[in-house]
Amino acid sequence: MKLFSNRKRPVHLGPYPLERLPRTNAVPSLSGVRRPQERRPAGDQSAVDAYSFYLDLLDSQRAGDVAPTAPVPDDPVERSQNVKAGLYFLDADMVGCAAVPAEAWLADGSGAEDDHRFAVVVLIAHSRQFSSPQPGDRWIDGTRQVNADLRAAELAVITAAYLRTIGFAATAHTATETDVDLNCLATHAGLVDVKGRELRAPFLAGGFSVAAITTSMEMAVDQPLARRGLASRLDPRWMLGWGGTRAGFGRLNGDHRPLHMGRYPMERIRRVDEPTTLIIEDEVERVPVRAGGFPRAANGDMGPKFQKDVKVFAYKTPSAQSYVRQIRAMVPYQNGDVASEIAPDTDDPDANAEAIKALAYHLGGDMVGVCKIPDYAWYSHRGDGTPIEPYHRNAVVILLDQGYETMEGASGDDWISGAQSMRAYMRGAQIAGIMASHVRSLGYGAASQTNSLSDVLHIPLVLQAGLGEMSRIGELVLNPFVGPRFKSVVLTTDLPLTADRHIDFGLQDFCNKCTKCARECPCGAIPFGDKIMFNGYETWKPDVEKCTKYRLGNLKGSACGRCMKTCPYNMEGVLAERAFLWSAIHLPFTRSWIASLDDKVGRGSINAIKKWWWDLEFVDGKTVEPTKGTNRRELDFDGGRIADKQKVALYTPDLLPPGDSVGVPVKLIRKDALERADAAETPADARKRIRQGSR
Secondary structure, X not given: OEOOOOOOOOHHHOOOOHHHOOEXXXXXXXXXXXXXXXXXXXXXXXXXXXXHHHHHHHHOOOOOOOOOOOOOOOOHHHHHHHXXXXXXHOOOOEEEEEEXXXXXXXXXXXXXXXXXXXXXXXXXXXXXXXXXXXXXXXXXXXXXXHHHHHHHHHHHHHHHHHHHHOOOOEEEEOXXXXXXXXXXXXXXXXXXXXXXXXXXXXXXXXXXXXXXXXXXXXXXXXXXXXXXXXHHHOOHHHHHOHHHOOOOOHHHHOOXXXXXXXXXXXXXXXXXXXXXXXXOHHHOOOOOHHHOHHHHHHOOOOOHHHHHHOOXXXXXXXXXXXXXXXXXXXXXXXXXXXXXXXXXXXXXXHHHHHHHHHHHHHHOOOEEEEEEOOHHHEOOEOOOOOEOOOOOOEEEEXXXXXXXXXXXHOOOOOOOHHHHHHHHHHHHHHHHHHHXXXXXXXXXXXXXXXOOOOOEOHHHHHHHOOOOEEOOOOOOEEEOOOEOOEEEEEEEEOOOOOOOOEEOOOHHHHHHHOXXXXXHOOOOOOOOOOOEEEOOEEXXXXXXXXXXXHHHHOOOOOOOOHHHHHXXXXXXXXXXXXXXXXXXXXXXXHHHHHHHHHHHOOOOOOOHHHOOOOOOEEEOOEEEOOOOOOOOOOOOOOHHHXXXXXXXXXXXXXXXXXXXXXXXXXXXXXHHHHHHHHOOOOHHHHXXXXXXXXX
16 A cells, blocks of 8 residues: 555656666676576476467567658657656566667677667566465466566567557567667666676566667667665665655555455455345346447448447557557467366365466456356357357456556546557456466366457456446446456366455445446446346446447547546555545445545546657558547536436347347347337346246
8 A cells, every 4th residue: 555646756757766866877897797586496387388478479579560650759858758658557667768889789689770779678577475385386486587578578579569650660679589688778778787796676676577679769868877875775765655656665565465365455345245236147148249339330230430440449549559469469379278187286276266366466467356157157159150158167357457647647538548458458368368378287178268359258257256346337347446447357267266255345335326437428328327127137237339439439539438537436546545445435424425525636637747648540550640639538527417318228138139140230229229228127126026036
């Protein structure tokens, strides 16, 4: 839990106070110097082998074609700040820029072109390690270095692709494939210095990985680190996290928490046996992938304009372009062969659940839960029309935070929105892919279920895994610590696992009293009214048609996350905010006041300090300035004026296209959907009907 807010800290400065360190022009000798090494060797069930494919995949994309030059600023400082912030958005620990010295090129390097004069260097720390035995050690030990290498490689490859998309030559250099001396570049970029015969990174006690991007784009460079005294290393401002940085006292960052428990204290949230919304399981009909809003648009149900828009809506920016390449590259490998023999000591569901959570957090997940998969959570048909028979019993559900800082600088429906989604989807696909590969090596079936290819619906599984409650936003489960600001990825498996119980943090009452997301929705798709029954479950059902069409046709941004941006649960997590969260959970009479206070203090408005990206659009193979401008919405206190006349269309299962109607448009008949909404059963009537024993 942080003590100080980072609302006034620009994103390009990152989580550590590198800007406070003394600098010099002198570069230390690196002769005989090596980086800190992982102390624990790989065990008999280490997941280390699961990484190799993903490292090879990234290395195969280190270089590529360069697009025409984009209209980006000429200022080297602004350029370096943009690239650094983009890497911090991707969860880099430290980033620095350097001019590439001649001695940095390896003897056999092929990239020593004259135009690659600048480098961006990224540092990724090893995941947490404890002195005492911890759940998941058998799987994680021996992977800390390769885990950091993979993340550093991902960031370098993604950033190099971004630079090429905006018109600059760029090549990624990783721990496994490089044309440059990474230690040399890290030293010149002011990220590491030398202590004895070992490289060290300021503010980090353990090991780390380094990757780099060499590029033709001119940037402002950082100076090497100067020798620091004890006072500098124990700066009390850093120890407490002053200025919004990551604190030196690890307890303030959650470093004391066992890895399998994650950094968020989900164990303090009340657990219950049933969801806080009614689900009549035998009345929930399975639906096909074809019935989703975006697949309907892709199949022509909404007309040719939206059929075209669905191909680009979420990745029509240069940054999102680089993420989506990775997402697509991983799709063919979401499933695979299972080892012929089951590994010993893997039959304990409690131990397995703790180990699988530890592995997910180690890989970069932000929240993890486990559940049994109800039949209705399986799609009935895949996107190609083939029927789906449920094939795994359990689900591991992983949430990926879309980034509080970036959300603060955005309107929610501007040019960074799609990139926020794609970044989380990309990271999730990688995490679940590695986990699935490892579980299969233990002799159990496992498959990753991603945004690009999934046989299961994620929303019911997020709910079942005890990671949140259904919210007014509708088709979204809201988490008490990151609110709606996440994307999910799911691992389905037959590995024995103990399921988590549901949670109750008072959200149904809070959302009943708060209509901020409905008020702020740009297209009026979120209902102001009460919950209804839809396909066997209780929900605030949004107007999927309106929502889909706005997200696809948004001309002043990429996709939309306005509801996430303005939700009172979209919190930073500082000490003061935890107090309000506690009050909202435990003191029901404060909920209306907290929702009102959220408006009064301007929460949900744009924090200009956090705006780090350039508003650019990728069209027909080149990056251009958006022709229609950019959404920069502030709070709309008059947005509730539509509440009394709002009409929400309800496309019930009988109005949805059949699962095998691939490529055959099935027109949305809004009149029928509005009639279904008028006739929708109330949750109170449904409960009464159940008590009376009728269906």
